[in-house]
Amino acid sequence: MEKTLVIIPVYNEEEKILSVIEDINKKTHGMDILVVNDGSADKTESVLEHSGVRVINLPYHLGYGVALQTGYKYALEKGYDYVIQMDGDGQHDSGSIKDLLREVRSGGIDVAIGSRFLSNKKYRTSLPRKLGMKLFGSIASLIMGQKVTDPTSGFQALNRRAIKFYGSDIFPCDYPDADAIIMLHRAGFRIKEVPVIMHYDNRSKSMHHGLGICYYIFKMFLSIFVTLLREKSTKEEI
């Protein structure tokens, strides 16, 4: 029997997280869910206590990438075959989980990345974000020789081999993004974008704002650049 785990890294999501869990439960018929609480300062921890899902509480705020990786380490330890990673703010529509899972289960794909731009539903976003996605999307497309429309997507499905990669030390833990996808590609993983539904949330806070955007752009360029300089690591080595 193949085991699948849904990993949701959360930071200060006391209002949304329960409805997100409920929605996943409804649409996946009781798939295992793991919420990684990244040192939230609000009531997220107590809200989750009686939610019935597995919860990992990080001792302090370590950032999105670290929370995510903690989930992958858990999945590795517990021997899960597939992982779905999604956000806890309700942006990712859990109805799309089955579409992502179908791709990795079919065997030909290691990582299925949910793209909000491939589906017909229009996704509204701010201009700087749109430009950033376009820029890094085109860089990733150029390097990988396949079209990448949504490099910032945190809605993904992975198989066991890719889970191992995400759980290893080479995974870029601060802002895993286009650079992680390029790294996966260089390591020989097969990646495919799958149309998914994402809901635009006015209230939602982006991880990048203010000076953070400058650092994000700098880090992304540097990370992609050094990834290309490094020797290719193959997925068998990981």
Next chain:
Amino acid sequence: MPIRQKVFAVLISVVIFVVIIELVRKRKLREEYSWLWLATGVGLLVLTLWYNLLVAITRFIGAALPTSTLFFFGLIFVMLLNLHHATKTSKLTDEVKNLAQKIALLEQEIKSLLEYKDKKV
């Protein structure tokens, strides 16, 4: 080099040297971090005592005065020390991250074991 300058420079180098050794002795500075500091002290000492070497280096790098050569190398050493610390900090950050993750994973494991035990009883 005026004798006053020389005595002062030697004194400083010796003080640095002694302080580092003392810190290592008291286990306040790990041996692995001390070698760059010691190298700085020794380098300074050699350059002040062996004046002709300092003059030769000054001529080689095209500096006007031997004292600027000393300052220049002093700065280079400080930069190297900082870089050395930056690499150590990066490594520490990674290790602390891994530790925090491990703690969180273990805590979850303990919780689920306790729940399992409660259910059985």
